[in-house]
Amino acid sequence: MADCVTIVGGGLAGLMLGIGLRQRGVPATVWEVGRYPRHRVCGGFISGRGQASLARLGLLAGLVEAGAGTAVSAAFYSGEGRIAARPLPESALCISRFRLDQWLAREFQRLGGELRVGTRWTGGYGEGVVRAAGRRPEPVADGWRMLGLKVHARGIALDADLEMHFVPNGYVGLCRFPGGEVNVCGLFRSAVPVPDLAQRWREWLSGPADSTLHSRMAGAQIDEDSFCSVAGLSLSPHRATDRTEWCIGDALTMIPPMTGNGMSMAFESAELALDPLERFSRHQASWSEAQQEYARACDNTFRVRLRWAAWLQRAYFIPAARTALFVAARSQRCWRGLFERTR
Numbered sequence: 001m002a003d004c005v006t007i008v009g010g011g012l013a014g015l016m017l018g019i020g021l022r023q024r025g026v027p028a029t030v031w032e033v034g035r036y037p038r039h040r041v042c043g044g045f046i047s048g049r050g051q052a053s054l055a056r057l058g059l060l061a062g063l064v065e066a067g068a069g070t071a072v073s074a075a076f077y078s079g080e081g082r083i084a085a086r087p088l089p090e091s092a093l094c095i096s097r098f099r100l101d102q103w104l105a106r107e108f109q110r111l112g113g114e115l116r117v118g119t120r121w122t123g124g125y126g127e128g129v130v131r132a133a134g135r136r137p138e139p140v141a142d143g144w145r146m147l148g149l150k151v152h153a154r155g156i157a158l159d160a161d162l163e164m165h166f167v168p169n170g171y172v173g174l175c176r177f178p179g180g181e182v183n184v185c186g187l188f189r190s191a192v193p194v195p196d197l198a199q200r201w202r203e204w205l206s207g208p209a210d211s212t213l214h215s216r217m218a219g220a221q222i223d224e225d226s227f228c229s230v231a232g233l234s235l236s237p238h239r240a241t242d243r244t245e246w247c248i249g250d251a252l253t254m255i256p257p258m259t260g261n262g263m264s265m266a267f268e269s270a271e272l273a274l275d276p277l278e279r280f281s282r283h284q285a286s287w288s289e290a291q292q293e294y295a296r297a298c299d300n301t302f303r304v305r306l307r308w309a310a311w312l313q314r315a316y317f318i319p320a321a322r323t324a325l326f327v328a329a330r331s332q333r334c335w336r337g338l339f340e341r342t343r
């Protein structure tokens, strides 16, 4: 008889882990403080090895039924000019978190998982408890306040399945969903508190008046109910082996959103946790042995991309480095290299 695993957080990492455990016959309970469906600040662009994790758990076909589309091209815009639509080195999945999280939650319950929604876990993170509670808020990081904004809109014509718009204080991704909806999601930094965000988020997401982003947003029909924001993001990389708690997804470490790889890391880390957690649950390994095995696997898997992503994020906010990056990314070789090293 396997012991039950408690998973704190019913986002992508927690639900994926719960599904994987249930597929192996391991009892699992997910605690989620929110309710489904709900909007999340996210670009909705699933790129990288997490797609293979989803496939191995047999979830890809269901996701397509739930509304996931395929992205095959990307274009980039900045004050320095534009990089016209070009094929992605590897296709990505596009789906709104509104649909994705709900679909995963249903799948977990269909497999017999216990889902406690609207309930905050207030216990500790000792034996048998996995932390999948998402990012750890950090109000000010390196002197900056990082914030994320997201809204859905219609009536935006895009040149590519994913458009990345680089604006002076951040970046905005426009991702095409099946059915014509566009996910508009930005990451910004501010040296001072932003008190009037509730009134001014359109300005933030529309970019400078003379930008392509501004013209895209000018004619957009915005779904106001889909707006959400998040602040206090910490984008410094963390090693799993430095943590004593068992953490997956953003609770382990956040990769800068410009790479479009955070969801992938949530799926991948959940998959990496399956074997050692099953052994713990079946009394074949102690908690600390299993946790350390998992942590080493995570560090090996994520080290390179975290390093490159942190470097890119830092360079992005240095004007000269940003210009150099934009020019370099015009070369197919350089673009491919950056794409591969950040996923």
Ligand SMILES: Cc1cc2nc3c(=O)[nH]c(=O)nc-3n(C[C@H](O)[C@H](O)[C@H](O)COP(=O)(O)OP(=O)(O)OC[C@H]3O[C@@H](n4cnc5c(N)ncnc54)[C@H](O)[C@@H]3O)c2cc1C
Residues within 6 Å of the ligand: 008, 009, 010, 011, 012, 013, 014, 031, 032, 033, 034, 040, 041, 042, 043, 044, 045, 046, 047, 119, 120, 121, 122, 132, 133, 134, 135, 147, 148, 149, 173, 185, 186, 187, 230, 233, 248, 249, 250, 251, 257, 260, 261, 262, 263, 264, 266
């Ligand atoms: C601006 C921005 C854009 C992004 N764009 C992309 C993108 O295009 N592609 C990509 O791959 N990634 C993107 N990401 C990253 C991606 O959203 C995250 O990596 C992903 O959501 C991590 O999933 P998670 O399950 O670890 O955390 P979350 O999705 O945050 O889930 C954590 C869950 O835990 C719950 N919770 C927290 N505390 C408790 C508690 N005590 N008790 C019960 N429940 C609790 C929360 O309610 C939440 O539902 C973006 C992030 C930002 C900020």
